[in-house]
Amino acid sequence: MNKPYYHPVGKEIEVFEHSYNNKIPFLLKGPTGTGKSRFIEYMAYQLDKRLITISCHEETSSTDLIGRFIIKGSEAIWMDGPLTKAVKEGAIIYLDEIAEARPDVIVAIHSLTDHRRELFIDKLGEVYKAHPDFMLVASFNPGYQRGFKELKPSTRQRFVAISFAYPIEKIEIEILVNETAIDKPTAKKLVNIGNKIRNLTELGLTETVSTRLLVDAAKLIHSGLPKRLSVEVAVVEPLTDDLEIIDALRDLCNLMI
Secondary structure (H helix, E strand, O other), rough: OOOOOOOOOOOHHHHHHHHOOOOOOEEEEOOOOOOOOHHHHHHHHOOOHHHHHHHOOOOOHHHHHHEEEEEEEEEEEEEEEEHHHHHHHOEEEEEEEEHHHHHHHHHHHHHHOOOOEEEEEEOOOOEEOOOOOOEEEEEEOOOHHHOOOOOOOHHHHHOOOEEEOOOOOHHHHHHHHHHHHHHHHHHHHHHHHHHHHHHOHHHHOOOOOOOOHHHHHHHHHHOOOOHHHHHHHHHHHHHHHOOHHHHHHHHHHHOOO
């Protein structure tokens, strides 16, 4: 596996390493596309640990994580889920957007997020002690979840938590150049577009321009797609379905690129 590119923006690497060494679960908070998943990939590489990522959604249940019986021939055979495998093997498991999952997922991980570090499997009547190298990492987007699904304080307090935000201009430009090999002047224009739209709070966008969207636009430009079209399809269109807002954002971006 190639080393994932990641540019630190604070002390997140040191915090993660200390959390790992002290066997404390780790929570990343922040908007989509700010580098949370890339950071975890980078840390797993640095620590030389297997990473198991679960993208949580409203149907994700504890059974999906822990495991289930399957019918094979004439008998029922137990199959471990990704959480059980991580607990046994000593992998890092990353529950992306954990607040989206069903409530029984939170219940299932409780005994893994305190001093016990144990996984109870009711269907087997078994209790597994977590491997010394096991680590539980989760993420959620507080802004998006507000008024919809939130992590309870009693759950959040089981984690060391760190907030991710969009990088400062200099770092974001460097990220675009490293990720896409785009020229620096164009990267600067894309970052300026991102910052401009992020500050347009009156538009009421559910999500704003993520670094991920800017990377996508940079890739398209670098591969030869016209700049304005690249920004339209990679940045403007993914943000909203409101035609008036699309027109306004397109005009703004065309002026800036």
